[in-house]
Amino acid sequence: MKYIQVPILIIVIACCSMMSGAIAHEHSSSLPTKHSLLPFFETVEQAELRSYTYDKAIDEASEAQDDCSSEPECDQLSLYETDLEYAKSAHIDKNGLDMFDILGGPAYSPEGGIMAAVGGLYSFKTDRNQAELQRSSVSLFGVGSKTDGGLGYGIRSKQNLFFDNNAIRYTGHFLLANQSENFWGVGQVAGEQREPSDDTLLDKMSLTYNANLDFQNTYGFYIGPAIRIKYFDPDQSTLPPSAIEDENFQAFKDKPLSIGLGFSLNYDSRDVTVNAWEGQYLNFEYINYNPAFGSDNQYEKVLLDHRYYLSLNPGRVFAFYNAFQWSTGDVPYYDMPTLGGQSSLRGIYQGRYRDNSTIEHTLEYRHTFLRGNGDLSAHGMTLWAGIGAIAGTDTDLYQALLYSYGIGYRYELQPRMNVRLDLGLSEDGNGFYLTFTEAF
Incomplete structure (x- = not known):
């Protein structure tokens, strides 16, 4: 489930250049997966945007496994995908977001x-x-x-x-x-x-x-x-x-x-x-x-x-x-x-x-x-x-x-x-x- 409302998603797509660099230009490689490093965001909108970023990174890791060239590389991508999924759950919990x-x-x-x-x-x-x-x-x-x-x-x-x-x-x-x-x-x-x-x-x-x-x-x-x-x-x-x-x-x-x-x-x-x-x-x-x-x-x-x-x-x-x-x-x-x-x-x-x-x-x-x-x-x-x-x-x-x-x-x-x-x-x-x- 995506934890982001449609109006917020539209803003992200249309106005991402106006967001702060720390949020709008996150790259999956910079996402924290250790629970102790997960931040608490001041607003629900910021927290939901981070959830969306986790979803995107999870999808990218899943797609990359289809193209990996070796078993160690595939295993590493699979492990990274799992790390992201657990980190997203911990992020939702720490930031008090709704779940259904x-x-x-x-x-x-x-x-x-x-x-x-x-x-x-x-x-x-x-x-x-x-x-x-x-x-x-x-x-x-x-x-x-x-x-x-x-x-x-x-x-x-x-x-x-x-x-x-x-x-x-x-x-x-x-x-x-x-x-x-x-x-x-x-x-x-x-x-x-x-x-x-x-x-x-x-x-x-x-x-x-x-x-x-x-x-x-x-x-x-x-x-x-x-x-x-x-x-x-x-x-x-x-x-x-x-x-x-x-x-x-x-x-x-x-x-x-x-x-x-x-x-x-x-x-x-x-x-x-x-x-x-x-x-x-x-x-x-x-x-x-x-x-x-x-x-x-x-x-x-x-x-x-x-x-x-x-x-x-x-x-x-x-x-x-x-x-x-x-x-x-x-x-x-x-x-x-x-x-x-x-x-x-x-x-x-x-x-x-x-x-x-x-x-x-x-x-x-x-x-x-x-x-x-x-x-x-x-x-x-x-x-x-x-x-x-x-x-x-x-x-x-x-x-x-x-x-x-x-x-x-x-x-x-x-x-x-x-x-x-x-x-x-x-x-x-x-x-x-x-x-x-x-x-x-």
Whole structure:
């Protein structure tokens, strides 16, 4: 993608002689490729022009490879082209320029079945002059799926926005889905006693929206309001035996809307929120669901979430994830704490195990491969293993452990923002996940 607007390009072509020599007469051989030598430009126009110059140099290096006369010369040109591509990405990051990428391909998950996904990732800085300000990002995925229940669709989006040198931040998650899914019931026994089949499959329309707005105080902690909206409407004409026999499902099948308000209090020392290499995150969250807010149901939920990142050396990171969820009151089956999915014990069907409480622990090793010059490349892999448990109706925490493990591939599509391809395995099945940013 060219990071330059058409009016600016016209000016460059028509009036290049009027530009300063340092910018208008750049030659590809003078472009810096070492990240430490990349300058910060005072204006967006100057920074975009440098991006255009990198694009031109990359094209020239690519074309020159078609005419090279020897293998060493071709290898040198190929290496130079790669150096320019990495330098351009680092230049965009340092100068706070916008980036937009589109990604598409097949995927598979226990919940969605065979999927075709198309999505985009847009990242930017809300103030490019703040060097320590993290890049904000908005991702959007459209998914067409084929499950045992037929065709379905889903739309999901994540938003991570940062303002005022990271002192204000907004995180949001949106999911709309119209598809079939398996429902086992509530409790450990319910999740174990049936295999996925027509006896567990139901059709539904669902919507989820979660949002937090956090403000940093003088002590370094973040605190702010949170809103949770959950809508789950099953097709009453095609209910499977697992739903008909479940007391919680019958109690809440005609109460599809839950709206909660609350707050979060957290400490965050991670270097980059969406792909941390060091630091830790400790979060406490309380949400109250109440008819006064328009909710069909009245209950409370608590989340305690701790993440720790240990960097062995650049590109080698151990990531630890621990989370405890607790709920009380008239909690509907569709908003009970669950395990599984693309971010929690990957490989377990999300919702197969649900109850009033859950706990999980996951250890992940993240490895970024090096280039020939010793710099970090855009390619990496992960290995992880995790355990978890549910409790409430028929078991206590840690009484019956669940587990998952897997391997993943990472590609840095934008600075410190990865495309994630994960293969998760569990006793109950497996899942292949395609999405943006890390699981935690």
